[in-house]
Amino acid sequence: MTYINERHLFLGGNTYKGFHSFFNNIINKEEANRVLCIKGGPGTGKSYLMKKVATHFLDKGYSIEYNHCSSDDKSLDGIVIPELKLAMIDATAPHMVDPIYPGAVDEIINMGIALDNDALSLNKKNLMKVYKEISNNFQRAYKFLAAAKPIHDDWSKLNAEAxxxxxxxxxxxxxxxxxxxxxxxxxxxxxxxxxxxxxxxxxxxxxxxxxxxxxxxxxxxxxxxxxxxxxxxxxxxxxxxxxxxxxxxxxxxxxxxxxxxxxxxxxxxxxxxxxxxxxxxxxxxxxxxxxxNPSIISKNKSEIEYDKEKFYELIDKALFLISEAHRIHDDLEAYYIKSIDFSVLDKIYTDVIQKFEKYI
Structure with a gap:
């Protein structure tokens, strides 16, 4: 595989089947030197940590693959430093990635150690309510995507006839x-x-x-x-x-x-x-x-246009709900950010850099 400075993609997606994960494909585990599986709640700095580590190695001249989050395209689900065969991945829900070769290749980084759990427990009811609202929006989005599938199938069938x-x-x-x-x-x-x-x-x-x-x-x-x-x-x-x-x-x-x-x-x-x-x-x-066959395309034109209109209408509704889930997720992160000890996050960053620089 050839990388030139930076490349960007997604490891997971919001599909008509629900969330679909390719997270285990972040890097070939048989060839990898180190894979850090990052655990921690929303707002605990997982994406920030990965961006910071990526910038450090990009400045040193290494290529970086940025794996963006489909639920927040400004955030990261993972990074790869291909020349060093190193990777970091968000291993929390809905991804739920666990080490395959613990210690030998994979290692868990727990961002939760920076949290004041006692402070969070005081907001237990509010947090649970926000989590449920986020989940409901995603579940509704997936229903609209699923509803678009038979319409897309009909559109496909009309084209295939020709x-x-x-x-x-x-x-x-x-x-x-x-x-x-x-x-x-x-x-x-x-x-x-x-x-x-x-x-x-x-x-x-x-x-x-x-x-x-x-x-x-x-x-x-x-x-x-x-x-x-x-x-x-x-x-x-x-x-x-x-x-x-x-x-x-x-x-x-x-x-x-x-x-x-x-x-x-x-x-x-x-x-x-x-x-x-x-x-x-x-x-x-x-x-x-x-x-x-242009005559069949012409014959099916009005039905194809109808399918297209309905398909994009359902897609737009799903996108709106995904956007709503993200808006509510920002409220959720605010609770966690207030409870973080940032000096602990700084130490985690320093530790990660030291781990990775051993492979230079």
């Missing part, structure tokens, strides 16, 4: 020829994360930045139902079979689908222009509507 599968199959074959001029020995590896997420700030995507330095870009253009994810999965499997590492960037609405794939060893990105992230890419473009 697809000429005989012509469509030539896209995959053409990509195979253009992407792979050689192969390595052995079998490649893979990683699964999100480039795009439903957040309190709306639909946020890092896809354009993630793909910008790739020399070879192939762009699949078209709405749902045009088989873009199937093409990416097939190319990804072939890349792995040829010995290459593949990074799968999953669809933020339906994590079973793939939004983009990156093959860094051959500087190749296969990306989609789709109905969720609505990115625009420069590269060799395959517009899948060109492989469709």
């Amino acid at each position: 697809l000429d599968y005989g012509k469509f199959s030539t896209i995959t074959e053409s990509l195979k020829e253009q992407v792979f001029s050689k192969h390595k020995a052995g079998f490649g590896d893979e990683r699964h994360v999100f480039a795009t997420a439903f957040t309190p700030s709306g639909i946020i995507t890092f896809a354009e930045d993630l793909a910008k330095d790739y020399k070879q870009k192939f762009v699949l253009k078209g709405g749902p139902g045009f088989g873009k994810s199937k093409i990416l999965i097939e190319i990804g499997k072939l890349a792995k079979k040829k010995g290459y590492f593949v990074e799968y960037l999953h669809d933020p609405f339906n994590p079973e689908r793939i939004e983009h794939i990156l093959i860094p060893e051959i500087s190749t990105a296969l990306v989609t222009e789709n109905e969720i992230s609505q990115c625009s890419f420069a590269g060799k473009t395959f517009d899948i509507s060109d492989f469709s």
